[in-house]
Amino acid sequence: MDLKAETREFLATRRARITPDKAGLPAYGGNRRVPGLRREEVAMLAGVSVDYYTRLERGNLSGVSEEVLEALAQALQLDEAERTHLFHLARAANASGAARSRARSTQAPSLRPVVQRILDSMQGAPAFVRNGRLDVLGANLMGRALYAPLYDSPERIATKPVNSARFQFLDPEPARAFWGDAYERIAHDAVAILRAEAGRNPYDKHLTALVGELSTRSEDFRRLWASHDVRLHRTGTKVFFHPGVGRLELQYEGLTLEADAGLRLNVYTAQPGSPSDDGLKLLASWAATTLPDHSETATAHERTND
Helix, strand or coil, X not given: CXXXXXXXXXXXXXXXXCCHHHHCCCXXXXXXXXXXXXXXXXXXXXXXXXXXXXXXXXXXXXXXXXXXXXXHHHHCCCCHHXXXXXXXXXXXXXXXXXXXXXXHHCCCCCCCHHHHHHHHHCCCXXXXXXXXXXXXXXXXXXXXXXXXXXXXXXXXXXXXXXXXXXXXXXXXXXXXXXXXXHHHHHHHHXXXXXXXXXXXXXXXXXXXXXXHHHHHHCHHHHHHHCCCCCCCCCEEEEEEEECCCEXXXXXXXXXECCCCCCCXXXXXXXXXXXXXXXXXXXXXXXXXXXXXXXXXXXXXXXXXXX
């Protein structure tokens, strides 16, 4: 990833969305040539000089202090995900040459056997572990069953983990059937998660390759990628339309694996006594009769993210 371009476009798009009224500033004249705040207005709100803010928006975060970053986050009214992204960009910009070389050569963590055992012990709820590139590195039987359309997609690369963004943008008809009316929101969230990962680890060659492929093959991805939106994916509700059991409305929790940087355990549950709770029971039966034994099918490419 081009770190300066990432920084420049992120700050410019955040500035463009804030009107003077939103910032509590008077809007002098009715013929503003920019859609949002001017650079000098952001500089004033952040308490820095116009020249200094211009340098930042040109992508040069070298030497920037946490105090300035905090002031900038407030001036641009960044949410938690956007603030985190800004700090990640600054950290990457200030990394030493040796640190950047290590980041380029370091392999992202794979799924440890103990984590797969934890997944397999969770028999009543779909669960899987993913990385920031949206690779599914491992799943329990219920998780494998829930994500059956992703595993069965012709766009799945046999030697690599299932990737939900590839399914979303390169196999759109099954993806629309799977996510229904939430398809557009899921697409936006997927791109926002990848964009956040690009800030966290801009030297990830696998992420660069994925973004390049999706940008080349999907107009929807290119459009959403250009928005520079970022998102934290921690908790919420998703509705699935599973080909074997029908509609499932599930709550999810994303849990960080502290021992494995960048990996997250996602677990889905249903409201007790709800139709979706019955649907999960049906999904368990469907998995038991349709899928091979999970312990035999959790192959190496589901345990590694390369």
